[in-house]
Amino acid sequence: MVTKQEKALLALTRLYRYYGKRKRLVAQQHELWKVVIATILSARTRDETTAVVWPSLTDLARAKPREVMKVIRPIGFYRQKARYVLEVARLIAEQGVPQTRDQLMKLPGVGRKTANIILSAMGKPAIAVDTHVHKIANRLGLADTRKPVETETQLMKLLPKRYWNKINYIFVIHGKTLCKRKPRCDVCPLHDICDFAS
Numbered sequence: 001m002v003t004k005q006e007k008a009l010l011a012l013t014r015l016y017r018y019y020g021k022r023k024r025l026v027a028q029q030h031e032l033w034k035v036v037i038a039t040i041l042s043a044r045t046r047d048e049t050t051a052v053v054w055p056s057l058t059d060l061a062r063a064k065p066r067e068v069m070k071v072i073r074p075i076g077f078y079r080q081k082a083r084y085v086l087e088v089a090r091l092i093a094e095q096g097v098p099q100t101r102d103q104l105m106k107l108p109g110v111g112r113k114t115a116n117i118i119l120s121a122m123g124k125p126a127i128a129v130d131t132h133v134h135k136i137a138n139r140l141g142l143a144d145t146r147k148p149v150e151t152e153t154q155l156m157k158l159l160p161k162r163y164w165n166k167i168n169y170i171f172v173i174h175g176k177t178l179c180k181r182k183p184r185c186d187v188c189p190l191h192d193i194c195d196f197a198s
């Protein structure tokens, strides 16, 4: 019988092995603004990540709202996001990228999950709980929660900090590949440790 913590570590190890040890890249400091903008653009969409087409932060900060809207039109909520993106680009151009969750969450369009995704991309300890992380943590039995923020708290208690920013990346891949709405437990490398499958 494995403990919850052993199960969580086993799940991470097996998933990284199963999906080919894809290495998560930590963003370079000078590219962090792209991470912030891409994360805001991707919020509430099904898109993986949204490419940031502006060559520099200054270009984006000086862009007109209608130019930004034209570029991001295929994305959901594009009018609202264009406003956020321009405000954020101008703030970052003046003050730099905020370095803490509280500071990040003061940016327009940045909630807790988005802030955690940005912190993870910076290589800082944070668990970004989206629908995939919430679903898989509960299916595995690592969490017993209704809300993503509760899942984040339970996972933070369960795992040492050095693992926090590894969870979102690999659980999202797993959630899109095998642990979908109708999960493929028959071929999943976690089936013997998963509460849902047993």
Ligand code: SF4
Residues within 6 Å of the ligand: 136, 139, 140, 178, 179, 180, 183, 184, 185, 186, 188, 189, 190, 191, 192, 194, 195, 196, 197
């Ligand atoms: S065994 Fe099934 S429910 Fe559990 S993690 Fe794998 S695919 Fe998801």
